[in-house]
Amino acid sequence: xxxxxxxxxxxxxxxxxxxxxxxxxxxxxxxxxxxxxxxxxxxxxxxxxxxxxxxxxxxxxxxxxxxxxxxxxxxxxxxxxxxxxxxxxxxxxxxxxxxxxxxxxxxxxxxxxxxxxxxxxxxxxxxxxxxxxxxxxxxxxxxxxxxxxxxxxxxxxxxxxxxxxxxxxxxxxxxxxxxxxxxxxxxxxxxxxxxxxxxxxxxxxxxxxxxxxxxxxxxxxxxxxxxxxxxxxxxxxxxxxxxxxxxxx
Amino acid sequence: xxxxxxxxxxxxxxxxxxxxxxxxxxxxxxxxxxxxxxxxxxxxxxxxxxxxxxxxxxxxxxxxxxxxxxxxxxxxxxxxxxxxxxxxxxxxxxxxxxxxxxxxxxxxxxxxxxxxxxxxxxxxxxxxxxxxxxxxxxxxxxxxxxxxxxxxxxxxxxxxxxxxxxxxxxxxxxxxxxxxxxxxxxxxxxxxxxxxxxxxxxxxxxxxxxxxxxxxxxxxxxxxxxxxxxxxxxxxxxxxxxxxxxxxxxxxxxxxxxxxxxxxxxxxxxxxxxxxxxxxxxxxxxxxxxxxxxxxxxxxxxxxxxxxxxxxxxxxxxxxxxxxxxxxxxxxxxxxxxxxxxxxxxxxxxxxxxxxxxxxxxxxxxxxxxxxxxxxxxxxxxxxxxxxxxxxxxxxxxxxxxxxxx
Ligand SMILES: Nc1ncnc2c1ncn2[C@@H]1O[C@H](COP(=O)(O)OP(=O)(O)O)[C@@H](O)[C@H]1O
Ligand SMILES: [Mg+2]
Numbered sequence: 001x002x003x004x005x006x007x008x009x010x011x012x013x014x015x016x017x018x019x020x021x022x023x024x025x026x027x028x029x030x031x032x033x034x035x036x037x038x039x040x041x042x043x044x045x046x047x048x049x050x051x052x053x054x055x056x057x058x059x060x061x062x063x064x065x066x067x068x069x070x071x072x073x074x075x076x077x078x079x080x081x082x083x084x085x086x087x088x089x090x091x092x093x094x095x096x097x098x099x100x101x102x103x104x105x106x107x108x109x110x111x112x113x114x115x116x117x118x119x120x121x122x123x124x125x126x127x128x129x130x131x132x133x134x135x136x137x138x139x140x141x142x143x144x145x146x147x148x149x150x151x152x153x154x155x156x157x158x159x160x161x162x163x164x165x166x167x168x169x170x171x172x173x174x175x176x177x178x179x180x181x182x183x184x185x186x187x188x189x190x191x192x193x194x195x196x197x198x199x200x201x202x203x204x205x206x207x208x209x210x211x212x213x214x215x216x217x218x219x220x221x222x223x224x225x226x227x228x229x230x231x232x233x234x235x236x237x238x239x240x241x242x243x244x245x246x247x248x249x
Numbered sequence: 250x251x252x253x254x255x256x257x258x259x260x261x262x263x264x265x266x267x268x269x270x271x272x273x274x275x276x277x278x279x280x281x282x283x284x285x286x287x288x289x290x291x292x293x294x295x296x297x298x299x300x301x302x303x304x305x306x307x308x309x310x311x312x313x314x315x316x317x318x319x320x321x322x323x324x325x326x327x328x329x330x331x332x333x334x335x336x337x338x339x340x341x342x343x344x345x346x347x348x349x350x351x352x353x354x355x356x357x358x359x360x361x362x363x364x365x366x367x368x369x370x371x372x373x374x375x376x377x378x379x380x381x382x383x384x385x386x387x388x389x390x391x392x393x394x395x396x397x398x399x400x401x402x403x404x405x406x407x408x409x410x411x412x413x414x415x416x417x418x419x420x421x422x423x424x425x426x427x428x429x430x431x432x433x434x435x436x437x438x439x440x441x442x443x444x445x446x447x448x449x450x451x452x453x454x455x456x457x458x459x460x461x462x463x464x465x466x467x468x469x470x471x472x473x474x475x476x477x478x479x480x481x482x483x484x485x486x487x488x489x490x491x492x493x494x495x496x497x498x499x500x501x502x503x504x505x506x507x508x509x510x511x512x513x514x515x516x517x518x519x520x521x522x523x524x525x526x527x528x529x530x531x532x533x534x535x536x537x538x539x540x541x542x543x544x545x546x547x548x549x550x551x552x553x554x555x556x557x558x559x560x561x562x563x564x565x566x567x568x569x570x571x572x573x574x575x576x577x578x579x580x581x582x583x584x585x586x587x588x589x590x591x592x593x594x595x596x597x598x599x600x601x602x603x604x605x606x607x608x609x610x611x612x613x614x615x616x617x618x619x620x621x622x623x624x625x626x627x628x629x630x631x632x633x634x635x636x637x638x639x640x641x642x643x644x645x646x647x648x649x650x651x652x653x654x655x
Contacts (some may be wrong), residue, residue, distance in 0.1 A: 010419025
């Protein structure tokens with residue numbers, strides 16, 4: 001694995017033409033150990049992985065294989081016990097909590113398994129949330145939110161609260177929120193785990209379309225065969241290690 | 250993020266309303282009781298100083314600490330006229346004071362003998378109106394004495410009996426005279442009733458060889474609350490000689506101020522219990538809110554909200570809630586004060602006691618800035634401090650714990 005030639009000084013300001021020179025994600029021998037009583041759990045036992053800009057990657061593997069832990073380490077939400085993570089050219093271990101927050105805000109979208117919308121905000125307000133934190137004007141972010149909601153097929157539901165939406169619709173709002181600010185990378189941890197297969201398929205189609213239309217890199221974890229089939233690159237994990245890494249046609 | 254804070258407050262309307270009510274109730278109670286306390290102090294001060302001492306006195310420097318006959322105010326007529334013109338001064342009256350033995354033939358007692366100007370004395374003191382038997386003086390050169398009822402009883406004298414007065418006048422001369430008792434007063438102040446004898450000013454001067462001098466100018470004011478401003482006006486007007494001083498009521502009778510401070514601090518002992526209960530309810534509300542929203546907070550942190558920003562949003566929520574409760578409470582408290590300000594507030598039994606001490610039977614509380622702000626500001630600060638605990642929890646939140654699926 002090649003060392004990152006650019007160092008960690010990429011800065012926090014979003015600059016796609018500059019950032020696209022970096023691989024989106026580089027993991028170098030990442031280990032994450034958890035102490036559980038007397039037992040040490042190797043959630044990640046030395047993972048090295050590079051994901052280039054524009055890829056559509058599925059992390060799969062049985063429950064407990066370390067998928068969530070890997071995604072958290074990539075996002076800077078969890079700190080590796082050893083090894084190094086570079087996110088869009090930024091060395092995560094040398095950044096503060098606030099710097100990491102800014103890096104995520106401007107470059108990374110998130111979709112979690114479930115319940116990841118802000119309950120007191122409407123669908124549109126949830127989608128606007130990230131852009132509002134970024135300081136985008138009310139008019140602009142409103143337009144963007146409506147257009148992205150249309151793209152994910154939720155036209156006419158802009159003003160519903162999460163509780164008034166089905167699970168599949170909520171996940172689509174989450175996807176809309178993740179991509180509305182046009183991040184470089186979207187991380188999705190088992191986004192379809194709580195959905196039936198038909199809804200899962202349509203959510204995957206939406207993500208795939210976003211990947212193709214907007215060039216956004218997607219990395220999602222899953223143990224759903226239907227989801228794996230739609231990935232272009234399949235990374236299999238087992239017991240905290242990468243078992244296989246292949247490109248699918 | 251005002252919108253977010255506002256909506257989160259109303260997420261659990263019942264819990265929010267209960268907290269709001271607790272804060273509003275405590276604020277209203279504090280506003281009302283502090284208002285009542287302050288007004289009752291005003292009433293007490295007013296009643297006490299209007300008996301004899303007045304709100305302000307002008308004296309020769311050092312006279313208050315050691316009242317010697319020779320420490321006089323001279324040529325006081327012009328000063329009196331000028332003082333009466335000062336804004337806020339209602340009336341000013343001259344007095345001369347001495348000590349003498351009063352003898353009724355069978356008995357002899359020491360007394361404070363005060364020379365008063367009958368025409369103006371009633372405007373600075375209630376004693377002329379408290380003469381229960383006989384009458385007060387009509388002229389300044391009248392020959393007669395008015396004494397307190399305990400002194401009369403001790404001396405075994407009644408109206409028309411003659412009293413022999415024996416004391417020391419100015420410059421070591423002998424002061425001696427015989428005067429009939431023309432009036433007996435009952436002021437409710439045990440000290441005055443037992444120790445005081447009043448003479449018309451000219452008669453006093455004659456007896457004590459005072460010529461035209463007096464010892465103090467007693468001033469009554471329109472509003473006791475303004476007494477410090479009035480004092481300042483008198484001092485600034487340069488009416489006084491350098492060796493003349495103005496003394497305020499709290500310097501003339503230091504006991505009242507101490508009594509008030511003691512009463513206030515015992516009041517705060519009760520209030521602080523109430524405030525602790527409110528603070529506890531605020532902490533409880535926000536701890537619950539923070540706990541049940543852990544997941545949501547973690548999602549927001551993951552999306553890139555700065556931890557400090559999230560903390561501020563939570564604090565903003567509590568400020569809005571507490572401020573809302575306090576404002577409601579202040580309004581309610583003010584309304585209650587206004588109501589009792591109209592009809593008067595009295596506790597059963599209080600009226601009787603009050604009459605005994607010549608105090609007004611009911612308190613008519615007034616809305617004042619202090620009454621409105623003292624209690625609520627303490628509630629506000631305490632609640633804010635209390636909210637820091639749940640807020641630090643938010644600050645230390647680790648997002649992966651909240652989003653991990655079980
Ligand atoms: N906070 C934690 N404390 C202890 N063990 C943990 C913790 N988080 C994860 N693990 C362990 O790490 C391993 C990997 O977990 P995870 O990354 O959640 O797997 P996956 O997402 O693939 O199901 C599991 O054995 C899990 O029990
Ligand atoms: Mg997982």
